[in-house]
Amino acid sequence: MTERVLYLMICGAGPASHIDVAIKLAHDAGWSVYCVATPAAVEHFLDLDELEQLTCHPVRTGYQGQGQPALPRADAVIVAPATYNTINKWAAGIADTYVLSQLAELTGLGVPIAVLPFVNTALAANAVLHRSFDVLRSSGVRVLFGEDGFQPHPPRQGNRVMAAYPWHLAIDAVQ
Numbered sequence: 221m222t223e224r225v226l227y228l229m230i231c232g233a234g235p236a237s238h239i240d241v242a243i244k245l246a247h248d249a250g251w252s253v254y255c256v257a258t259p260a261a262v263e264h265f266l267d268l269d270e271l272e273q274l275t276c277h278p279v280r281t282g283y284q285g286q287g288q289p290a291l292p293r294a295d296a297v298i299v300a301p302a303t304y305n306t307i308n309k310w311a312a313g314i315a316d317t318y319v320l321s322q323l324a325e326l327t328g329l330g331v332p333i334a335v336l337p338f339v340n341t342a343l344a345a346n347a348v349l350h351r352s353f354d355v356l357r358s359s360g361v362r363v364l365f366g367e368d369g370f371q372p373h374p375p376r377q378g379n380r381v382m383a384a385y386p387w388h389l390a391i392d393a394v395q
Contacts, residue, residue, distance in 0.1 A: 226251035226394065227294045227326070229319050232260025233301040233338040235385040239266065242300060242387040243274045249391055254291055256280045258306065258319045282318045294331050296394035299323065301338035301385065304349060311352035327359050334362040334393035337370050338385065344372035362393045 226246050230236050239255070246253045253275045257266055268279045284290055299306070306320065315321035326333060335356065343349060344365075353363045364370055369389055373381045 223252045223292075224250055224295045225292045226253050227291070227297045227322070228253050228255045229297060229299040229302075229323065230255055230257040230261045230266065231299070231301055231303040231306045231319070231338075232258050232262075232264055233303050234265070234379065234382055235301040235338050235387075236261045236265035238382060238385065239271065240274055241385075242298070242390065243271075245387055245391045246298075249395060251296075251391075252292075253277070254280070254294075256291075256319055256322060258303075258317055260303075280318070283321075294326060297323075297326055297331055297333040298336065298390045298394060299333065300336035300387065300390050302335045303337075304339050304343045304346075307335065307337060307356070308348060308352045311355040327356075327361060330360060332362070332394055333360070334364060334390045336364045336386065336390040337372075339370075339372050340375040340377070341372045342375045364389050364393060 228242060230239055243253050254277050255271050255275055257279055262281050271279045280291060309320055310323050313324065315324045353365060357363055370386060
């Protein structure tokens with residue numbers, strides 16, 4: 221049986237500090253997980269050594285360096301917790317970080333992608349976010365937002381909803 225490869229693109233938002241939950245769910249579902257993290261996720265939320273132990277793979281935080289092995293081909297991608305910034309830049313075609321350049325390429329290749337946002341109600345009220353969701357959906361990305369996905373929380377209340385972040389929806393979406 222061939223290994224099923226899941227890229228877990230981690231953005232800098234509160235649930236990133238609980239990424240172990242997503243990794244365990246993905247492993248239970250039979251995925252080999254490769255984490256790719258934004259600079260904000262690395263700086264504020266992640267323990268890279270712990271992630272490497274959990275996944276048995278180095279965490280990619282930038283472009284492939286000389287002598288560094290390439291990531292295996294992804295069978296699916298989860299972007300979580302996806303921030304307002306990453307969602308809007310991705311939809312606009314801005315690839316100014318490694319995560320965004322990978323998302324642009326993987327979207328163009330048609331790899332199955334699920335995005336699980338983490339935004340508050342003020343950010344969710346912006347029309348630009350909903351336009352970005354529409355652009356991503358039209359590109360084949362599964363956006364897990366709203367009634368059957370992530371429910372926004374009031375501003376400055378993100379810590380209160382951390383335990384309820386629906387990692388399982390993202391795993392289910394790429395199965």
